[in-house]
Amino acid sequence: MPSGLPSLTEILIAMSVALVVAVSVRFYRARSAKQAPPHVHDVLMKRAEAYASESPFLAHLCRQYRMNGHLSERQARTVAKALARLETVRPDPGSSG
Numbered sequence: 618m619p620s621g622l623p624s625l626t627e628i629l630i631a632m633s634v635a636l637v638v639a640v641s642v643r644f645y646r647a648r649s650a651k652q653a654p655p656h657v658h659d660v661l662m663k664r665a666e667a668y669a670s671e672s673p674f675l676a677h678l679c680r681q682y683r684m685n686g687h688l689s690e691r692q693a694r695t696v697a698k699a700l701a702r703l704e705t706v707r708p709d710p711g712s713s714g
Contacts, residue, residue: 658688665696668703675699 623631662682669676678696682688688696 656687658682658693661693661696661700662688664700668700671703671707672699675703 662679665675666679669679675696678688678692
C-alpha cells in the first residue's frame with residue numbers, strides 16, 4: 618500500500634467532518650437570522666432604567682420587563698407618565714454629580 622495516498626477510512630472521516638461543519642454552519646446562520654425585532658416598549662424602558670434609582674415603581678417595572686419581555690399598554694402609559702414627571706424635575710439623568 619503506497620503511503621502517499623489516503624486510505625478509504627481517512628477519506629470517510631474527512632467527509633464526515635466536512636458534513637458536520639456544513640450542517641453546524643447552516644444551523645448557526647438560521648438561528649442568528651431568527652432574532653426578533655426590538656419590542657415596541659424597548660425605548661421607553663431604556664429611558665425608565667435611567668430613572669430607576671429615583672423611583673421604586675420604575676425599578677420594579679424595569680425588573681418585570683427584563684423578566685417577561687413585555688409590558689401591558691396600561692403599564693406603558695403609566696411609565697410614560699412617571700417619566701414625564703421625573704423629566705420635568707431633572708431633565709438629564711446622566712448629569713447628576
